[in-house]
């Protein structure tokens with residue numbers, strides 16, 4: 001049996017969904033985009049795909065829907081699909097407000113349909129390997145996690161850089177530690193246009209693990225950086241998503257504090273050892289994620305990243321907003337408890 005999946009939004013990311021879904025066995029794709037030029041492009045690149053200009057008219061012929069439209073449209077489009085009884089995979093962030101995300105989760109549960117969020121990095125073999133390393137205890141007690149997600153662009157129109165890029169870091173760090181943060185602190189500023197923050201630092205507190213994380217996200221940086229650094233008491237690990245063959249490196253280095261009674265000792269001593277890069281088989285994470293979605297639809301299995309996981313991340317994102325209007329405030333420094 002062939003499942004027909006509608007991909008809403010044939011932009012930068014939606015076009016990748018169309019490519020990977022089109023490569024899955026027994027899946028047919030309908031491309032839905034309200035922009036006629038984007039639809040024409042989809043028809044040219046994927047001559048076998050059906051095209052439609054709005055979700056409502058496409059819905060009767062669809063078995064499921066992938067939402068890859070801008071974040072502000074996620075809630076309304078998802079509710080349309082859920083009401084029609086279709087399973088939905090929604091790109092990150094699940095929604096732009098906590099009440100919207102809660103409504104999506106509640107309606108999907110009420111209708112008994114699959115709601116999954118596209119936290120792509122939770123389908124990434126390098127992130128799985130990093131978690132394996134953290135869980136094995138090889139790094140020792142985790143002291144802190146630092147992340148950098150920087151580039152020149154892609155500026156978004158309807159959300160700031162935190163809502164655009166930090167969902168990845170919140171998802172990765174909380175996945176690694178197995179818990180959600182309870183507190184966030186934010187420094188953010190808009191430098192270009194000045195109405196939306198384009199550079200931000202988000203600090204998160206993970207109480208149970210007693211770990212602080214520091215995430216730098218930016219649309220205004222000369223270099224593309226995608227880096228996660230996990231610093232443990234014994235070793236440190238760095239995951240560089242841009243590396244072809246050494247995406248993870250484990251550094252056998254560290255700092256020891258000498259005997260406090262030794263008045264002649266240096267403040268710390270340094271340990272230096274091997275740097276090891278474990279083999280990580282590359283499989284395109286988006287392809288793994290979309291295949292998992294189709295598998296969940298067919299088997300009735302609960303997705304590894306269900307709507308509730310998306311809601312958890314939206315709660316953290318919302319805590320970085322000092323006030324609802326903060327998305328349009330250019331300079332702010334806020335400290336919030338995640339509730």
Ligand SMILES: NC(=O)c1ccc[n+]([C@@H]2O[C@H](COP(=O)([O-])OP(=O)(O)OC[C@H]3O[C@@H](n4cnc5c(N)ncnc54)[C@H](O)[C@@H]3O)[C@@H](O)[C@H]2O)c1
Nearest residue numbers: 009010011012013014033034035038068069071091092120
């Ligand atoms: N998981 C990832 O790594 C990743 C990477 C990039 C983007 N994304 C997410 O993907 C989503 C799309 O981002 P993008 O960069 O591709 O945006 P984009 O602006 O490039 O594309 C959005 C497309 O949606 C269409 N659209 C807008 N409203 C619509 C509607 N109501 N009905 C039908 N079509 C509509 C637009 O015409 C456009 O073609 C966002 O949620 C973004 O956060 C995820």
